[in-house]
Amino acid sequence: MSGLGRVFGRELGTISRRPLLWIVTLGVPLFSALLMVTIFGSGQMRKLPIGVIDNDFSASSRALVRTINSSPTLSVVRHFTEPSEALRAVRSREVYGYVVIPHDFSRDMTSGSRVEIPYYYHYALLSVGAQVESTLRTLLTMATLKPLILTAQEMATSEQRAEEFLTPLNTSPYPLGNPQLDYHTYLSEPFFFVMLQIVVMLTVVYVVGSEVESGSAKEWLEKARGNMLVALVGKLLPYAAAFVATSLAGLCIIYLPSPPSEQGTLLWLAVATIGLVVASMALALFIFSLFPAMGFVISAVSMIGSLGATLSGVTFPLASMYSIFRYLAYALPIRHFTLISQQLLYTEGNVGAVWWNVALLAGFALLPLLTIRRLKRAICSGKYENYA
Amino acid sequence: MRNLLRLFALSLRREWRDIATSKASLLVIVGGVVMYGLLYNFLYRPNEVEEAPVVVVDEAHSHLSRRLVSLLNASPKADIVAVVANRSEGVKMLSEGSAVAMLYLPNDLSQRIGRGERSTFVTIASTASFLYYEAVAGAVVESMLTLDGELRRDMAWLLPAPLLLAYEGRESAEAVGNALFNPTKGYADYLVPVVLVLIVFQTMVMVVAMTSGGRRAKGTTPLRGRRLHWGARVTVTLARSVFYCVTYGLLSLFLLGLLPHLFDLPHLADAQTMITLLVPYLLATSLFGQAFGRLFADRDSPLLLITFFSVGLIFISGISYPLELLPEGWQVAHYLLPAAPATLAFVEVGSMGASIADIAPQLATLWSQTALYLLLATLPSRSFR
Known part of the structure; x- marks a missing residue:
């Protein structure tokens, strides 16, 4: 069996023994989709x-x-x-x-x-x-x-x-993308993905960090015949597959009741969603590899992930914030995803205007390559076992 | 009794030792409370949304269209970034994101007014950010009403004489709106107090649950592995709660006392009201954290779920969407999680100047939660730490 297959099989074994991982990868994304679809009732403030x-x-x-x-x-x-x-x-x-x-x-x-x-x-x-x-x-x-x-x-x-x-002069208002000024359209879709980013990032830090902290990382690396890239891909592949499946199911829960009018938009949204999952995993792995002490990093990532609710720009416009926060927002995949999805939904699929957000979202996937050696050295040294 | 007092003191010492030696817990407390508290204030510091970029497609090229553009540009809420001659240019700017709204002034805008007919222009605004939409919609309506007043003077000759007489004899009638409890209509004034209350809940539940999970992973128990009777379990649980209530009571001086003063957030509550509310909030939260922490077998797994719930808490608090319009199931969740009624109560006392009597329902909910989570946190099982 190849190194990739051995690591993959090892991880499936771990997942089957840990109900928490089932809850986090399958239960939480689906629950958050249901939360966002149901919480605003009719979506309109009435009476x-x-x-x-x-x-x-x-x-x-x-x-x-x-x-x-x-x-x-x-x-x-x-x-x-x-x-x-x-x-x-x-x-x-x-x-x-x-x-x-x-x-x-x-x-x-x-x-x-x-x-x-x-x-x-x-x-x-x-x-x-x-x-x-x-x-x-x-x-x-x-x-x-x-x-x-x-x-x-x-x-x-x-x-x-x-x-x-x-009233000789009158205006006919046209709220682009949300003609009913509906709370579902306004908040359900963006906040589902904000929650998704948080849970994906935390899960990656948790599953990789548990290996480093418990001292089992060396055995994990051995299964991959010492190849860190193979070890990471084999370990994270089951989670990537689960998150992609559940986030696409979440997308369906949110959009199937009233799908976007433009044909193909839902398909591109699905592609962007996969991009968000992969980018969030890669960013979490990059941050963890910089300082592979799980106790620290999982707390830090929980705070960074939560900032997505603000820095996605859905509620308070980023242009109205101090410029440093506008730049900081680009360090989060959710900001790029929000711009791409809004472009898809509000401008009939014209993603040309956000091509660089597409490029940056894809570029997140390369981030862990910068720190992969550092992570391997940290594992081999055993310095971060039971660190915090 | 003496044994229980000793156990209480022992548990307090143990909690102090575990927190002081856990870098992860210290990071959550210091990073969460201090950094988050400051960061959110700076994030929303501009408070109001101004200068929403608007593109105008002026096909009318008239005095009237130019007047409308100048009125709109004078509004602090809107900024005319371009006046273009055709729709495709305007649509391009909208789709590129260089404008968030487009005014389309048709070529017959002035002619219709000249004929004494109503003239309509189109406002297309992005809803990608609701605050931008509201800013643009508000600025357009204000400019339009001002222009309507000017146009009525010019159009008076078009009215039949008796009606003109009736119109000119009238003084103005108007509806005058007043914003209560947030006169600047600021977004920071609305949201940051809510976030500060949620930071207390989120970081405290994280630390309490992480400590419980960590002890379970290490296999440590309050009395070296012995099973505790009910009185002892209550003592250990209350000792932990007292530790967190004192710690977070001090942190709240910074978070809910100092920061609102520093950043000019609403802070109408007096010290007595704040303490009356803070005590059940901190107690209920620490007990909730202990009950919740029993579900986890290691230090870090609670974080996987707690952070995720933080976003939903704002929605079920009743601050961003009216509580009575939430479906019944989510209203139940509001009464189960201490942060939800507490957020509402803190906004009522801090932003609206409510008295203790006004927040009696939320206080009753928080004390009920305290009793419920004391029970759940002290249930006999091997997960008691």
Whole structure:
């Protein structure tokens, strides 16, 4: 049997005896795909509870409350008498905002006196607050125009004409790649891969590090007839295969309910996913080989991997961060993968613009070659056995 | 009783010795708490998203289109990086990533207004980063509303006389929005306090579980291999918890006390409220770590799972997505993991100025978790360390 086959067989034996490795390579990626697909429910924030302080008690103010309630995003669940009471309810998240209908609202709207409708929204919870804000802004702005539209109708001018006069310029928004502004599209796919990168990197450090720390690495190297490259490929091949299989299954779980419109996009995403798995394994191996003390490196890699959630650039744009972090992000495979997948999904498969991200993602695979001798020397010296 | 006190002291000493001599644990504590705490503050330091790059496809070439471009460029949220003559150039910039949004101003933009008709332009914006999308959408709407006000003056002659009279007699009516608890609408003000609370949970569970796993690998037990009765198991468990609560209590002075002051994060809570919340949080977390650590047979394997869960914790905390909109199963997870209710409570007291009474539900959840994990951590089995 070749060295590769002997190492491969040895690793399969190890995996069969360690349920933890089954859980990590198969269970965790599938669980994270299910987590990201299910956690946002419908993906749309619907019927967010808000309150009203109605100081007018008129037919007009009740009509305004009905208008707010007719929105699919908001639901008026409470009427308050005092701002302090409303603020307490916002603080306890009973409501996510409130509208104050001023005294003489009806009279002032009819007579054309100045009217100001204040509304408040919860911005310590930014995503909910942004949703409440934009919905209330639209609804209340339209409500302030309503009397003039009614006047227009009374004067036999069409409602459309009045609206054209009041808002002559209009925009038709087109959110590229996520027309419904759906949370699934926004977060599920990117964060699944963020989690994948973390678990792949940790697993590599753990399985290689366990050999070094326990002192079994010399026997492992002997199986590969002293060839470090063969030893690494034979050892990591089962994990690479398992991670590729489960990450592709995760891809299917995320995309099959609503696949990308462009034919072939899913196929290229699958190719990029394989690239991410291989790049993450290679980066973890490179970091470990620089200083092969498992206790240290697994802690360090757990922290580096977690940074992927921020440095992928999905939530806070990298261009808005300090420039050092923009460059740092390129040291993580997830940043390149995110750019490639967004390009595939949002620009109908035009990956030409991110060709260098493709090249860099592929280039990660070569990183361990730089440190392979160092790792072999560390194993042969036994210096890092029970190091931490 | 004296024996239990001796066991308590012994367990405290053992915990100190194991942590102080474990480079891996020290790295997690120092690296995790100090470096992570500082790093996340610097990562989100700019706080707000500004100058989102926008390309304008101006086919109108009119005074109106130029006015719209200048209004948009004046907004701090958007930066017009190019005004191009045709769509293909704009689409190219979008696909290359040199712009995150494209405004398409059609050639009849001004003519329609001149005829007294509504004129529509198209805003195409990337959702690759939601904050960019929100910045661009907000800036476009603000510019458009300003321009609408200017246009109404110019278009008044198009109205029938009685309606014009009614319009001119009116004073403005407007809806005025106010952001509560985050007046700058900053992203760091929203997210960093959450991350700081999660760092406490993640690093403490890592260290506790690593220590438990390490002892199991070495085969060490609290009393040289003897099986402990229930009282002794509770004593050992509480001693470990006290050790971590004191250690993390001190670290929290830095993480939850000093850093928010240094980086101007919201810090409305007083010391009494913070301590009232911190005590059950640290207790529940240390006991959760001990119960969780019993699942592992070596020092490093807990890390394989703990780090992975850190990302999901933000979602089930109810901070990034409303708790009541999460499916029921994930709402249950919120009540099982100490970090989730604690994050919510820390944001309420720190960012919203909530009182102890306001966070009573989260405090009740944390104390219930403390009881639950004390039970699970002290169950008799060979995995007790």
